Amino acid sequence: MTQGQIFSSNEFAPFLDRLADAASAAIMPHFRQGFAVDNKWKTGFDPVTIADRNGETAMRALINSTYPGHGILGEEHGGENLDAEHVWVLDPIDGTRAFITGLPTWGSLIGLRTSGTASLGMMVQPYIGERFGGDCHQAWYNGPLGTRTLASRACDRLEEATIFTTTPALFNDTERAAYDRIEDTVQLARYGTDCYAYCMVAAGHGDAVIEAGLQAYDIVALVPIIEGAGGVVTTWTGGSPCEGGQIVASGDPRLHDILLKELARTP
Incomplete structure (x- = not known):
């Protein structure tokens, strides 16, 4: 995907797209393809797939090679260096139930917590080709509709x-x-x-x-x-x-x- 304009002054904002590319490359070969589905729970159903695990592995590897002093908290592979000032918080496939049923309403979540507070984030949907990013001060979109800033709407009732x-x-x-x-x-x-x-x-x-x-x-x-x-x-x-x-x-x-x-x- 061609990287769109980044609207953020956060020094780590451009890295979001690199992580998005890494996750997407690991996940997309499995979407709507045959793959095993494991259940995390002994009772009930909480699915996980090779795509979840591979997507997180790819992002963790990129973070560790680029910012070795940063921490990581991921759904599939747990936490490391969690007392660092900057901790990346990853969910490679948010909406695994949608993923395993072929629905494109899942996304890769890439967050950054700075001194315990959410400071930067992106949701990536590689099948549709959409990315939504934000840094708490501005938010932006890049996808089939172009590149633009995001603004929520007024509603007080x-x-x-x-x-x-x-x-x-x-x-x-x-x-x-x-x-x-x-x-x-x-x-x-x-x-x-x-x-x-x-x-x-x-x-x-x-x-x-x-x-x-x-x-x-x-x-x-x-x-x-x-x-x-x-x-x-x-x-x-x-x-x-x-x-x-x-x-x-x-x-x-x-x-x-x-x-x-x-x-x-x-x-």
Whole structure:
């Protein structure tokens, strides 16, 4: 893929595209091809494939050769040098269920945590050829529609909002009750979008994402994109999203305040 304009002054921003290239080269030979699917869980289903493992291996190798003093936290191969100032947080395929069923709604997540705070991130979808990046101050897109900055849209009423979640089945009973109250009020709810949901909020095509049970590698890369486009990402209680957990992301800070109140409300 031809690298588009980088809108960030962050010194590590150009490295995002190098990592994206490495991950894509390792993953794409397996997409919509025959491959074994392993299950990480003894009960339930959490799939992982050779593409997940190879994608992360490729990114880790590039990080270690380019920035040997940096740390790495990855979904497939764990953590190393996690007390470093700069720690790369990697999810080679966010949306493995989509990947194994041939749906192009998965993405590679490449995040950078600086002194414990998400500072830089990119979501890469190599089949479609899209990249969404951000540094908490600006966000950008490069893909079939060209290269452009991203800006979230205004929405300050639940009744006018479009929200996303991967699936309500991932919520526990208390979380599901809170989510259902919100879904019953909003204009539109969409499921099954994984990391793409956050990028659509940053691009102004939706208004919020509500999730639970996330890990750091599920969200760190997406925070700088949302924030760079003018949005907000926190836990359901308004805390830092960098360790995962219950996450809500909104394109409009006014809507975010409303969602936090609704998520905290007891029946």
